[in-house]
Amino acid sequence: MIWFIIKRLMQTVPVIIGVTIVVFVIMQLVPGDPAVLLAGEGATKETIEALREQLGLHQPLYVQYFDYVSNLLRGDMGFSLKNNQPVLQEIMTRLPITLELAIFSTLITIVLGMLAGIISAIRPYSILDTVVMVVALLGISLPSFWFGLMLMYSFSVKLHIFPVAGWDSMLHVVLPAFTLGAGGAAIVARMTRSSMLEVIRQDYIRTARAKGVKERVIIYKHALRNALIPVITVVGLQFGALLGGTVLVESIFAINGLGRMIVDAIRMRDLPVVQGGVLVASLVFVVVNLIVDILYRLFNKRIELN
Amino acid sequence: MSKEVILEVKNLQTHFTTKRGTSKAVDGIDFTLHKGETLGIVGESGCGKSITSLSILRLIPSPPGKIAGGEVLFKGRNLVELPESEMRKLRGNEISMIFQEPMTSLNPVLPVGEQIAEAIRLHQKLNKKEAAKKAVEMLRLVGIPSPEKRAKQEPFQLSGGMRQRVMIAMALSCNPEVLIADEPTTALDVTIQAQILRLMKELQERLGMGVILITHDLGVVAETCDKVAVMYAGNIVEHATTETLFETPLHPYTQGLLASLPKIDEDQEELYTIEGNVPSAFNMPSGCRFASRCPLATNLCREYKPELIEHESGSKVRCWVYSNKWQEQEVVV
Amino acid sequence: MINVQEQKVLLEVQNLKQYFPVKREKLLQPKLSVKAVDDISFTLREGETLSIVGESGCGKSTTGRAILRLDEPTAGKVVYNGKNILELSKKDLRTLRGDLQVIFQDPFASLNPRQTIQQILSEAMSIQNSVQKELRKDRMRELMHLVGLPEEALSRHPHEFSGGQRQRIGIARALAVNPKLIICDEAVSALDVSIQAQILNLLKRLQRQLNLTFLFISHDLSVVRHISDRVMVMYLGKVVEIAPKHALFDQPTHPYTRALLSSIPVPNPKVQTERILLSGDVPSPINPPSGCRFHTRCPFATELCSSKEPETVEVQNGHYVACHYANDFFSA
Numbered sequence: 001m002i003w004f005i006i007k008r009l010m011q012t013v014p015v016i017i018g019v020t021i022v023v024f025v026i027m028q029l030v031p032g033d034p035a036v037l038l039a040g041e042g043a044t045k046e047t048i049e050a051l052r053e054q055l056g057l058h059q060p061l062y063v064q065y066f067d068y069v070s071n072l073l074r075g076d077m078g079f080s081l082k083n084n085q086p087v088l089q090e091i092m093t094r095l096p097i098t099l100e101l102a103i104f105s106t107l108i109t110i111v112l113g114m115l116a117g118i119i120s121a122i123r124p125y126s127i128l129d130t131v132v133m134v135v136a137l138l139g140i141s142l143p144s145f146w147f148g149l150m151l152m153y154s155f156s157v158k159l160h161i162f163p164v165a166g167w168d169s170m171l172h173v174v175l176p177a178f179t180l181g182a183g184g185a186a187i188v189a190r191m192t193r194s195s196m197l198e199v200i201r202q203d204y205i206r207t208a209r210a211k212g213v214k215e216r217v218i219i220y221k222h223a224l225r226n227a228l229i230p231v232i233t234v235v236g237l238q239f240g241a242l243l244g245g246t247v248l249v250e251s252i253f254a255i256n257g258l259g260r261m262i263v264d265a266i267r268m269r270d271l272p273v274v275q276g277g278v279l280v281a282s283l284v285f286v287v288v289n290l291i292v293d294i295l296y297r298l299f300n301k302r303i304e305l306n
Numbered sequence: 307m308s309k310e311v312i313l314e315v316k317n318l319q320t321h322f323t324t325k326r327g328t329s330k331a332v333d334g335i336d337f338t339l340h341k342g343e344t345l346g347i348v349g350e351s352g353c354g355k356s357i358t359s360l361s362i363l364r365l366i367p368s369p370p371g372k373i374a375g376g377e378v379l380f381k382g383r384n385l386v387e388l389p390e391s392e393m394r395k396l397r398g399n400e401i402s403m404i405f406q407e408p409m410t411s412l413n414p415v416l417p418v419g420e421q422i423a424e425a426i427r428l429h430q431k432l433n434k435k436e437a438a439k440k441a442v443e444m445l446r447l448v449g450i451p452s453p454e455k456r457a458k459q460e461p462f463q464l465s466g467g468m469r470q471r472v473m474i475a476m477a478l479s480c481n482p483e484v485l486i487a488d489e490p491t492t493a494l495d496v497t498i499q500a501q502i503l504r505l506m507k508e509l510q511e512r513l514g515m516g517v518i519l520i521t522h523d524l525g526v527v528a529e530t531c532d533k534v535a536v537m538y539a540g541n542i543v544e545h546a547t548t549e550t551l552f553e554t555p556l557h558p559y560t561q562g563l564l565a566s567l568p569k570i571d572e573d574q575e576e577l578y579t580i581e582g583n584v585p586s587a588f589n590m591p592s593g594c595r596f597a598s599r600c601p602l603a604t605n606l607c608r609e610y611k612p613e614l615i616e617h618e619s620g621s622k623v624r625c626w627v628y629s630n631k632w633q634e635q636e637v638v639v
Numbered sequence: 640m641i642n643v644q645e646q647k648v649l650l651e652v653q654n655l656k657q658y659f660p661v662k663r664e665k666l667l668q669p670k671l672s673v674k675a676v677d678d679i680s681f682t683l684r685e686g687e688t689l690s691i692v693g694e695s696g697c698g699k700s701t702t703g704r705a706i707l708r709l710d711e712p713t714a715g716k717v718v719y720n721g722k723n724i725l726e727l728s729k730k731d732l733r734t735l736r737g738d739l740q741v742i743f744q745d746p747f748a749s750l751n752p753r754q755t756i757q758q759i760l761s762e763a764m765s766i767q768n769s770v771q772k773e774l775r776k777d778r779m780r781e782l783m784h785l786v787g788l789p790e791e792a793l794s795r796h797p798h799e800f801s802g803g804q805r806q807r808i809g810i811a812r813a814l815a816v817n818p819k820l821i822i823c824d825e826a827v828s829a830l831d832v833s834i835q836a837q838i839l840n841l842l843k844r845l846q847r848q849l850n851l852t853f854l855f856i857s858h859d860l861s862v863v864r865h866i867s868d869r870v871m872v873m874y875l876g877k878v879v880e881i882a883p884k885h886a887l888f889d890q891p892t893h894p895y896t897r898a899l900l901s902s903i904p905v906p907n908p909k910v911q912t913e914r915i916l917l918s919g920d921v922p923s924p925i926n927p928p929s930g931c932r933f934h935t936r937c938p939f940a941t942e943l944c945s946s947k948e949p950e951t952v953e954v955q956n957g958h959y960v961a962c963h964y965a966n967d968f969f970s971a
């Protein structure tokens with residue numbers, strides 16, 4: 001297991017290097033001269049030239065890349081063009097909010113999705129199963145911005161149960177997390193259902209029945225643990241999709257998270273912030289994948305054999 | 307036989323309803339099992355052996371399967387009509403079962419000791435610790451070395467032979483009166499098969515249970531069973547003591563089956579073959595089901611289904627040849 | 640039966656080894672490999688049937704696959720028609736594949752469900768270019784006749800056939816390219832007794848008609864006795880005994896062969912076989928026992944057996960045994 005974790009950690013190194021290269025290259029591809037952008041409108045030629053010198057823009061690309069990386073290693077992501085604040089500081093205030101949103105959404109994805117999947121699988125092709133699966137299908141096909149707006153309209157504007165926007169109390173979390181987690185929950189529900197139905201047909205379930213085990217115990221003790229093995233992978237993938245979704249949801253619900261920061265920065269052409277934001281988001285994604293892999297491994301010791 | 311009857315199956319019928327129609331997988335099976343006796347059920351794949359045994363414990367996947375008729379009498383109770391909760395108390399306790407595939411019949415994510423202990427705790431008033439101890443005892447009983455260590459392992463860490471021992475330990479943990487073993491050694495190598503069959507024999511003698519042994523291997527039958535039921539296409543076609551069956555097989559199918567075995571101690575240039583194939587379960591002939599492959603078949607066979615009748619040798623056989631009608635027919639022709 | 644000793648050698652396997660690397664589990668664990676086949680040699684003569692028997696995992700299929708070069712063997716030679724198959728170029732190998740065919744256990748898994756039997760056969764012929772296009776139709780009819788299927792079968796799909804019929808199709812496909820040697824890997828193991836008898840008869844008849852050579856892999860010793868001229872017994876990647884059929888079944892010499900033969904249940908309740916019950920399971924081929932690999936389960940093992948690997952001894956003409964005490968056991 002330790003061997004596996006070490007190996008897996010080592011595998012993430014090239015991935016992270018890849019991410020920094022991609023982010024760096026994107027920066028190069030953005031039209032316009034960064035020095036011109038940085039100097040602002042109406043700057044003189046001399047100012048721009050001095051800036052270019054200062055930023056090392058005359059250097060060959062690979063030198064610039066190494067500078068970029070060594071700055072990163074020192075925790076220096078540059079300064080926002082908008083307010084001259086360090087990018088890292090900005091990210092550090094935004095990241096926890098987004099993580100909170102993502103974690104709550106994931107919880108909704110997991111709990112809601114698995115519950116619905118199990119309920120469906122216990123009596124396949126029953127009315128309850130059909131209803132749950134139709135709802136799940138809707139959950140997958142509805143665009144989340146529309147879904148979010150509908151939630152906001154009905155529960156905040158009409159019923160006044162939840163606040164419309166912002167991020168102050170636990171109540172604020174509910175609607176955005178639900179908007180973000182619903183699609184994943186639907187996918188997890190369908191996955192859990194098919195996985196459960198697959199497991200229920202296995203020989204060892206028959207063995208459990210032949211022992212005289214109650215149907216309920218068969219479901220949660222014998223079937224569920226085996227059925228969840230493939231579901232974990234899906235949850236992991238969903239978390240990636242979910243990070244992308246934060247951009248939208250944070251905009252709808254006016255939450256000052258990382259996603260919204262990146263969107264705003266793109267609109268303002270605040271390149272260092274975009275760069276830093278994308279980099280951190282990618283790192284979070286890599287780390288989550290690592291955790292999912294390790295969890296999967298813990299759940300399913302048999303893969304160690306192959 | 308003077309021994310006490312523990313299980314009696316009467317006219318058992320199990321049907322499967324699918325899109326293609328109704329398949330009468332088991333179509334009127336009768337047999338009795340006495341205490342301490344081993345009954346073999348043999349037949350080609352798909353003839354209904356497993357479905358028969360699953361029907362006894364009501365473990366048929368339903369839908370599409372359904373017990374359509376008949377009785378399974380166990381100690382005076384008809385299991386076919388027992389409420390599910392009563393049935394559960396019986397499973398794994400008074401009647402247990404082992405399955406063909408030791409590789410897939412154990413839960414892959416639970417330690418094997420725990421899987422045995424689960425059966426013990428369901429049917430005996432033991433706490434968790436005592437049950438775990440008993441599970442280790444059972445593993446020792448079935449000859450698994452260092453049982454304390456093995457009990458904590460998961461199935462993938464055990465070989466096929468060991469897994470089948472675990473299945474046996476689990477099945478015997480509550481001292482059942484009937485053990486149903488569905489091809490318990492088919493997936494194992496011959497040297498391991500010899501070990502497992504020996505073990506089952508020893509335990510049966512010690513615990514005195516009745517055993518139903520399902521197999522397609524006539525060698526296994528000859529060595530371990532007291533009597534045999536030969537199945538063909540959902541019916542029992544012959545039912546006899548093992549010795550009588552091998553000495554004087556009556557049914558043309560049984561005769562063909564025995565003749566087509568390659569002999570381990572004899573040279574044969576050509577093997578006897580039963581031509582043709584088993585009829586489709588969805589399209590059973592109305593007459594004798596073996597008629598399309600039987601060298602003796604007549605119009606009588608093709609039109610009317612023979613009953614399972616008693617022969618003077620004491621065997622029961624489902625074939626017109628042994629009825630009075632056969633002689634009459636010859637006269638007519 | 641032909642006297643195979645006088646036939647020309649068709650295939651010679653010399654010191655064949657096939658190791659498969661194992662993934663390391665723990666840090667600093669030494670690099671390990673499964674020794675699936677570990678230094679085996681034998682010859683196949685034209686027109687004979689040599690069977691390989693042994694428990695599951697002993698290396699039977701691996702031997703067959705290595706001969707066909709479906710895996711790349713670790714070491715050794717497989718000489719066919721004077722050429723070492725293991726050194727052939729891709730192109731020469733492809734030509735050679737026409738001579739060497741294989742039939743597998745599961746006839747269904749090895750037939751493409753979307754193709755008709757005609758397409759399956761015609762594809763086999765065109766890969767090898769063994770039959771001219773115009774003659775293929777005739778050849779297919781001939782093949783159907785040969786394996787005992789009606790000509791109408793050509794236009795049907797594999798799922799429309801029973802297990803035994805599918806195995807006939809598998810045989811027809813192997814025959815389509817006029818092979819010299821057919822490797823039958825558990826070719827009748829999945830079949831019911833009555834169907835198995837049909838296929839065994841068919842294989843025997845084809846061998847006589849077409850002068851085929853069979854390498855017959857099976858774990859069923861009754862079947863092996865019926866079909867073979869010679870039998871080779873394997874244990875944990877090694878050949879422990881190889882002998883003409885009668886010598887092997889009448890005078891089994893290696894303790895493992897004896898145990899194996901005595902384990903077979905005999906379909907006759909009057910025969911009480913004296914069983915040599917082996918204890919324990921087959922050890923792992925990753926870390927096989929030292930000396931004689933069978934010593935952990937052998938009832939006759941001595942000190943010598945656990946330290947020194949036995950040489951192969953010829954106890955009688957053509958009867959080879961790899962055991963330190965082969966000569967003692969043979970006369971006993």
Ligand SMILES: Nc1ncnc2c1ncn2[C@@H]1O[C@H](COP(=O)(O)OP(=O)(O)OP(=O)(O)O)[C@@H](O)[C@H]1O
Binds near residue numbers: 674694695858924
């Ligand atoms: N591709 C592979 N990678 C790793 N190990 C392998 C591979 N193929 C075979 N082995 C191992 O090599 C050994 C011999 O395998 P092989 O398939 O030849 O056995 P066999 O005698 O044919 O058994 P069976 O009767 O079960 O088919 C086994 O221990 C098997 O696990």
Ligand SMILES: Nc1ncnc2c1ncn2[C@@H]1O[C@H](COP(=O)(O)OP(=O)(O)O)[C@@H](O)[C@H]1O
Binds near residue numbers: 358
């Ligand atoms: N779940 C199922 N659905 C439909 N038919 C089934 C099902 N299970 C078994 N059968 C049919 O029942 C018959 C008997 O099966 P089974 O008892 O498993 O055969 P075996 O003698 O090999 O144990 C076969 O024709 C089989 O196709």
Ligand code: SF4
Binds near residue numbers: 558559598603608625
């Ligand atoms: S009843 Fe007729 S067809 Fe059926 S087995 Fe007897 S002789 Fe054959």
Ligand code: SF4
Binds near residue numbers: 933940962963964
């Ligand atoms: S060499 Fe020794 S251990 Fe091996 S088979 Fe012979 S007697 Fe047994």
Ligand SMILES: [Mg+2]
Binds near residue numbers: 355
């Ligand atoms: Mg079965």
Ligand SMILES: [Mg+2]
Binds near residue numbers: 699825
């Ligand atoms: Mg094999």
